[in-house]
Amino acid sequence: MANLNEALFLLVVGMLTVFVILLLVVAVGNFIIGVTNRFLPTPRIPKKNDTEGDKGIHPKKMAAIVAAVDVVTKGKGRIINIGKTKSTK
Numbered sequence: 001m002a003n004l005n006e007a008l009f010l011l012v013v014g015m016l017t018v019f020v021i022l023l024l025v026v027a028v029g030n031f032i033i034g035v036t037n038r039f040l041p042t043p044r045i046p047k048k049n050d051t052e053g054d055k056g057i058h059p060k061k062m063a064a065i066v067a068a069v070d071v072v073t074k075g076k077g078r079i080i081n082i083g084k085t086k087s088t089k
Helices: 002-039 059-073
Strands: none
């Protein structure tokens, strides 16, 4: 009977320890999230120009780019993707 009481006591102490540690993990995680959201700015998504709309690049700009690539590569070039590059400043 003494072994059973000791086993149950260890079981309860172990489960309470795990529960307390998990509560601490959740509390610290929520604290870090709150501090991060308060002091670090959220990234802003730049708005698209009205001339570009939802289609991406303006058709006249696309035609100029295609013509320039065609002239420079003598008809052998191909445009795969058009986009802005990140500035190194």
